[in-house]
Amino acid sequence: MSADQEEAPAELARLWRLPVSTSGLGRPAALDTERVVRTGVELADRDGLAGATLPKIAKELGVSPMSLYRHVGSKDELLVLMRDLALGAPPEVETAPGRWRAGLRQWAVAQRLVNHDRPWLPRLPIAGPPMGPHEIAWMEAGLSALSGTELDWAAKVGALTLLSGYVRHASLLAQEHAQGRSETGLSQEETERAYGRTLARLITPDRFPQVALLFSSGLFAAAPDGAYDDPATDHDFVFGLERVLDGIAVAVDRAQAPTGEGAATGTGEGATP
Structure with missing residues (x-):
């Protein structure tokens, strides 16, 4: 020893x-x-x-x-x-230069799946920074995904903290929605359709003009069966994940820009899903 x-x-x-x-x-x-x-x-x-x-x-x-x-x-x-x-062990993630977004996406989706399989996991209190061997292995995987960027260490840690925080919140929100649906016996898609039908009868354009346009758009009625079956491709989760990655892309582009060129443009691999 x-x-x-x-x-x-x-x-x-x-x-x-x-x-x-x-x-x-x-x-x-x-x-x-x-x-x-x-x-x-x-x-x-x-x-x-x-x-x-x-x-x-x-x-x-x-x-x-x-x-x-x-x-x-x-x-x-x-x-x-x-x-x-x-x-458990983290996934293998993309680490090639210019592929940081794909790597972080793999990292986040893997966390989402672990939280789905073990719904008690995101409910644990956060006692402090990562300390255990598996937690450190996940940190290693996330940092590896960002290794081809010019982000400094503080920005890399901040990006991983932001991303894992989003995944944790999304996991807990999905659980709460599922618990609410368990009382009605409806699927998420059926719940959205019922929600749209009910509110469309109550919302008036003179009082809530933008909300009235939303409910008249057919968005909630269009929810296809099975749209929420896979937690890794759930529309709400994916939409939020891509917006978090968009934000990290701004920091990545800014770190790569020559001094004096100003704000990031958000172009390139970091700007698109």
Whole structure:
């Protein structure tokens, strides 16, 4: 074990699964951090975040709750450990010069899919900057996508923070919409059509002229079946994602422009989906 590993705080050692010294000899411990955290993730996948408490993990493992504290220091630490494990490995992203937008799109869509498969994940509190090995691997992938740009490090980190924040918000919003629809039994497309029909009867041009034009446009009636089945191609998600990428494109173009040329034009690969 290196000196750095020996000096790592216990929480960081557990997060990175660094070897820890054990006193005495005898049989290996029946539990370790990996098993405890993996059980927590499995329970959260099955029962939601409320099903992944330390007492419920202990019951699932057939041990006393107090025995878990040798491997997980607290409830808050458990959530940090679960988040990193649940994220898994990042995708392979485009890293070629001029392909930063495709790379960030792959990065964002992959996060959206993870959040869809594990809806409890975006509900975890943000305890601080990325610290775990999977979180750092996702950071590496995002920075790699931006490696061909002239953005400075602060701008690159800002772009990733903006993008991941958008994905998290979109994931939570999709969950809330789904929960609302579960009470009616309607699909998203059916909900939009019903919304359009109902409001079109109530909105008058003299009071809400622009909204009246919106509802008379047929936009909501035109929602095709299956338009929201794939979270990666959901129209609302994709529209917002492309607008965030448009904003990052301005910063990329500005960083590449020679000094004194002024504001970015937004042209080139960075300006189009």
